[in-house]
Amino acid sequence: xxxxxxxxxxxxxxxxxxxxxxxxxxxxxxxxxxxxxxxxxxxxxxxxxxxxxxxxxxxxxxxxxxxxxxxxxxxxxxxxxxxxxxxxxxxxxxxxxxxxxxxxxxxxxxxxxxxxxxxxxxxxxxxxxxxxxxxxxxxxxxxxxxxxxxxxxxxxxxxxxxxxxxxxxxxxxxxxxxxxxxxxxxxxxxxxxxxxxxxxxxxxxxxxxxxxxxxxxxxxxxxxxxxxxxxxxxxxxxxxxxxxxxxxxxxxxxxxxxxxxxxxxxxxxxxxxxxxxxxxxxxxxxxxxxxxxxxxxxxxxxxxxxxxxxxxxxxxxxxxxxxxxxxxxxxxxxxxxxxxxxxxxxxxxxxxxxxxxxxxxxxxxxxxxxxxxxxxxxxxxxxxxxxxxxxxxxxxxxxxxxxxxxxxxxxxxxxx
Amino acid sequence: xxxxxxxxxxxxxxxxxxxxxxxxxxxxxxxxxxxxxxxxxxxxxxxxxxxxxxxxxxxxxxxxxxxxxxxxxxxxxxxxxxxxxxxxxxxxxxxxxxxxxxxxxxxxxxxxxxxxxx
Numbered sequence: 001x002x003x004x005x006x007x008x009x010x011x012x013x014x015x016x017x018x019x020x021x022x023x024x025x026x027x028x029x030x031x032x033x034x035x036x037x038x039x040x041x042x043x044x045x046x047x048x049x050x051x052x053x054x055x056x057x058x059x060x061x062x063x064x065x066x067x068x069x070x071x072x073x074x075x076x077x078x079x080x081x082x083x084x085x086x087x088x089x090x091x092x093x094x095x096x097x098x099x100x101x102x103x104x105x106x107x108x109x110x111x112x113x114x115x116x117x118x119x120x121x122x123x124x125x126x127x128x129x130x131x132x133x134x135x136x137x138x139x140x141x142x143x144x145x146x147x148x149x150x151x152x153x154x155x156x157x158x159x160x161x162x163x164x165x166x167x168x169x170x171x172x173x174x175x176x177x178x179x180x181x182x183x184x185x186x187x188x189x190x191x192x193x194x195x196x197x198x199x200x201x202x203x204x205x206x207x208x209x210x211x212x213x214x215x216x217x218x219x220x221x222x223x224x225x226x227x228x229x230x231x232x233x234x235x236x237x238x239x240x241x242x243x244x245x246x247x248x249x250x251x252x253x254x255x256x257x258x259x260x261x262x263x264x265x266x267x268x269x270x271x272x273x274x275x276x277x278x279x280x281x282x283x284x285x286x287x288x289x290x291x292x293x294x295x296x297x298x299x300x301x302x303x304x305x306x307x308x309x310x311x312x313x314x315x316x317x318x319x320x321x322x323x324x325x326x327x328x329x330x331x332x333x334x335x336x337x338x339x340x341x342x343x344x345x346x347x348x349x350x351x352x353x354x355x356x357x358x359x360x361x362x363x364x365x366x367x368x369x370x371x372x373x374x375x376x377x378x379x380x381x382x383x384x385x386x387x388x389x390x391x392x393x394x395x396x397x398x399x400x401x402x403x404x405x406x407x408x409x410x411x412x413x414x415x416x
Numbered sequence: 417x418x419x420x421x422x423x424x425x426x427x428x429x430x431x432x433x434x435x436x437x438x439x440x441x442x443x444x445x446x447x448x449x450x451x452x453x454x455x456x457x458x459x460x461x462x463x464x465x466x467x468x469x470x471x472x473x474x475x476x477x478x479x480x481x482x483x484x485x486x487x488x489x490x491x492x493x494x495x496x497x498x499x500x501x502x503x504x505x506x507x508x509x510x511x512x513x514x515x516x517x518x519x520x521x522x523x524x525x526x527x528x529x530x531x532x533x534x
Contacts (some may be wrong), residue, residue, distance in 0.1 A: 164526050
């Protein structure tokens, strides 16, 4: 039988409490264990004595006491010179509004988890564990590794943080841009994992919810950082489109073919709000641009409305100017160009790119295949589709590509 | 916290006899860096090139002596600093500034702290 009051409290404030403990004691393991003990205590006591008026404060106090006990036991075992115990939280601390009590502890914890000294394959997992409170099992499933593997990764990362002396501090101005970018990149990677499950049913749907929450927190804590706001927008746009990503046969539906009526409007509105803030800050980073692109697509209200290809093309031109020349941008621009100026114009552009660079890159061959098909070069199109499939695409994309390849063979007329 | 900053560079940027303008220039930069470190520096030295190295190897109890460094690598250990700073970020900030002739790697390793005085 679940204890719903405890579940609610943990969902609402668990991460904040854990973060505050981690920051106070500079020890992730102690903080985690203390918090776990507090939850176990709550599960016993609350059903019996009633839910406390302030569940968060109760959890924090109880966890704090558990950590102090553990410290005392540790000192007894190792016989170090006893240090004075850390200060007890005052009544005022606990009575204060939750947000005021521990706002930037969570931010500090995020920066610690994404520190360059932490192994890259552990950063996202550690953030999800410590800041979002996902279980090791949930994270292992999301990352498609076994639970022991993931547990070991987390243990190593925590040990590295402790042994190497990673500080629980927000980086200074010199390090700030690179460190913030590392945090945002880690979150992007974490979200991409959730997004891979295009159907979004079951456990992954919950995991995406954690990413929405985490990007919201980051945007709230860093309202002057356009890239952080842009990420919050991007994740919401992507999540909003989830219901339309697959058709009833489980095949991937391209953006321009998705029915906007199936998109989640409230998430899009929330994303638009972040995008407006980005615009007000004159954001011009990579994510700001990506958010604008998503926003353009998600402004569409129905399939009857023409797809915004001209605007998309303009955005790609803008990106190439602002962010610099990039072959992947060129490739995606060609897709938009095909819609505005026709497939031959786009094919001419693609053929100017260095094919060797793209040899192992699936999307290049997929785009090429489509343009070759549309300009009547069927045999070359077939070769290109075969190449993409040989590169091992994800299941939903694989089926889509196989269908396209098969349609070439039997001369079927595709809708477009 | 104590950290060792281990300096790895392709030593071929330096002439074999370790004299001349390139070496003078880097030495001057290290002297300036030592000034900057002040009391944070507990020690450190430049090492003569790997051509001067001799390695004593113990393998399954047998000890043998070899001409040359521990391993042949693209970048070689050429020197180190021993520093005392509050945390890893402070050590990394200093590691960024360790003088290099051109490219290289500064490995930042925490030092096992000596036991507290009895």
